[in-house]
Amino acid sequence: MKLIETKLNLSPITKRRVGNFISNRRAYISFWIFLSLFLLSLGAEFIANDKPILIHYRGKFYFPIFKYYPETVFGGDFDSEADYHDTYIQNNIKSAGGWMLWPIIPYKFDTIDYELNVPVPAPPSARHWLGTDDQGHDVVALIIYGFRISVFFGLILTFLSSFIGIAAGAIQGYFGGIIDLLFQRFLEIWTSLPSLYILIILTSIITPTFGLLLFILLLFRWTSLVGVVRAEFLRARNYDFVRAAKALGVKNLSIMFRHILPNAMVSTLTFLPFILNGSIVSLTSLDFLGLGLPPEYPSLGRLLAQGKANLQAPWLGISSFVVLAVLLSLLIFIGEGARDAFDPRKNFA
Numbered sequence: 001m002k003l004i005e006t007k008l009n010l011s012p013i014t015k016r017r018v019g020n021f022i023s024n025r026r027a028y029i030s031f032w033i034f035l036s037l038f039l040l041s042l043g044a045e046f047i048a049n050d051k052p053i054l055i056h057y058r059g060k061f062y063f064p065i066f067k068y069y070p071e072t073v074f075g076g077d078f079d080s081e082a083d084y085h086d087t088y089i090q091n092n093i094k095s096a097g098g099w100m101l102w103p104i105i106p107y108k109f110d111t112i113d114y115e116l117n118v119p120v121p122a123p124p125s126a127r128h129w130l131g132t133d134d135q136g137h138d139v140v141a142l143i144i145y146g147f148r149i150s151v152f153f154g155l156i157l158t159f160l161s162s163f164i165g166i167a168a169g170a171i172q173g174y175f176g177g178i179i180d181l182l183f184q185r186f187l188e189i190w191t192s193l194p195s196l197y198i199l200i201i202l203t204s205i206i207t208p209t210f211g212l213l214l215f216i217l218l219l220f221r222w223t224s225l226v227g228v229v230r231a232e233f234l235r236a237r238n239y240d241f242v243r244a245a246k247a248l249g250v251k252n253l254s255i256m257f258r259h260i261l262p263n264a265m266v267s268t269l270t271f272l273p274f275i276l277n278g279s280i281v282s283l284t285s286l287d288f289l290g291l292g293l294p295p296e297y298p299s300l301g302r303l304l305a306q307g308k309a310n311l312q313a314p315w316l317g318i319s320s321f322v323v324l325a326v327l328l329s330l331l332i333f334i335g336e337g338a339r340d341a342f343d344p345r346k347n348f349a
Contacts, residue, residue: 017341027337034330041148048105048141052084057098105129107138109145109298121306121313131315133306139316143323145298150327153214154279158272160218161279165225166261166268172226173233174256180230187223195220203291210293217282224275225268232264266342273335277328284324300324 022028046053051064055074062069064084071082075092082089084100093100107113107128113136116122122132130139172183202208202216236242237260245255286292287301295302300320307317 020343021337021341024337024340027333027340030330030333031337034327034334037147037327037330038151041144041151044144044148045103047103048107048109048138048144049103050085050106050108050111052100052102054101055084055093055098056100057093058096105138105141105144107141109137109141110296111138111141112136113138121310121316123313124315130319131313133303133316134310134313139303139319142298142303143300143319146300146303147323147327149293149298150280150283150300153210153283154276157214157217157221157279157282158276160214161221162225162268162272162275164218164222166229166264168222169226169229170233170256170261170264173230174237174252174260176234176237180234187226191220191223193220199286199291207294208292210297213283213286213293217279221275221279221282224278225271228267228271229264232267233260236260236263270335270339270342273331273338277331277335280327280331 021031040047045065049065053063053065055062055064057074062073064082069082070079071077071086071089072079074082074089075096076082076089084090085106090100113122113128113132116127116132116136120132120136121134122128122136124131128138128140130143132138133142168183172180199216206212208216233256242255242259245259283292284299284301284304287299288305289301290305292301293299300323303316304320304324307313307320310316
């Protein structure tokens, strides 16, 4: 703790908040576990891939992960990309005194293993640690890539929805009056719309992509923080420093986002881990129902749906359930720690 304070030169209130978060051991450990898992998923191509990380062939080095190489480069006959699992290509490289450095898991999330000796979904084995799905895809690779896209989707949706929600709540709370009244009536109508039915209708008309699905969920997710920010602005707009700023001719935007918003962000930041949690659950639920990302994207929800459809392969449902349970639990614990960190009634020992 003292090392952090020395290096970052934190203010007293920030020191107290950091200390509160660290004193919550469950949240502190969860934060580092989540950060480690997320950083590992960022390097998914180096952990699970059907292409070698590095090839040494005839005195030259090749990097198939980053560059396309036709099989003619390795003594093959075709100009198509080399299949590095093909024994012919492997023997050509070995016969020339070369070698290949493979990832820990030599399969990508969309790699189909055609050399299985058992019907799919294959049970866990030394070849596939958590087995395969009903299409021959490695489950561990699906989990790693699905974890990454779920967190990325959740982070983007959380950032955009929070940005819009904070701006809307700030305008509504600061100006009040007729603006606040009309906005409240609009929110009542908007939040009463059946979002699931609208999603079903839209996805039946338009094939959802990553960006389109993000936009559709953003339409209903941005209202999460409006009430919290509105309440903070309604309370803070009558403070003496706000009135003094108005009397001095300071512009409304400057007062809102430079003076009032930092006070409102204290309560807002404690909600972000829970909003991230809800965003990931929304994507997983839609994928489980078949209304989410296209099949070319790895998906934890789709893996969960395969577990439901293949009850004779319990490793599918168990694997996806455990990953989602751990991910969501970590975010909940981090959210609890953030809540304690910003609680002015708590002080770390």
